[in-house]
Amino acid sequence: MSGTASWSRQSSTVMFSSRWFEVRRDETTRPDGSWGTYDHVIVPGSVTVLAVDDSGRLAVTRQWIYVHDAPQWRLPTGRIEATDPDPEAAARRELREETGISADRLERLGAITCADSFTNLREHAFLATGLRQGPARLEAGEADLELHWLPFERVLAMVRGGELPHAGSSFAVLSAFALGRITP
Structure with missing residues (x-):
């Protein structure tokens, strides 16, 4: 303007x-x-990763979210650390730490701002493909994190039904769908 x-x-x-x-x-x-x-x-920025395996299933986590006082479905997500050179490096690190998954390819889907009048938070979303499974390295506050592999149709229904309330997760799913990177 x-x-x-x-x-x-x-x-x-x-x-x-x-x-x-x-x-x-x-x-x-x-x-x-x-x-x-x-x-x-x-706050520092954060990342969300939409990891899709060769069968078209998505890596979705479920864990207790303290500030919401309930378990929550979400994609692998986390903050950008000062040691991360860029959001893509943070996305690779968070995906590996939370799920043990490494990706051959990461494609930027975009970024979303959350609670604009309250915080500067910018969440960067990525699509991860060419996945390899290894051991997760969970932090103490993530000890209850469970990894689930769900079909895209189920995750899209979760977004529509409000079962995936994390803004970055819903944004990543809808962006990948709108961009034609993943289809039911």
Whole structure:
């Protein structure tokens, strides 16, 4: 939107910081010239991997998600670490750590922003093919993670039925379908 006024940050204060995220309070000038305060969460990006085997089955995980207080279906996913050179490297690492799967090919499906008014989170989605199974390297908080191989039709029905509520997972499934990379 060229030629229009934009927000201007006057100051930014870190209100809370942990190894996972930080909460900032920014003093801003809004596009209309008024002064305001904007609280938001800063996090590293994350990745989601739609791994498809030679039979057309998808790697789907199920594990307890603490903040939702329930088990959840999702694709392999995780944060981009400072040591990852780029989102693709993070996707390869997360897929291998959570499921033990290595992929010959990774294709970028796109990125989705989540909770825009609250956080800067950008989730990068990838399609993984040419899969090889090895041992998973789960972290302590992932000890209950189960890997399931489900047909695409079932996973697409899960998206439609709200059974795959993780935004990055649903985005990856729908993007691969819309781009014609995977079909029922």
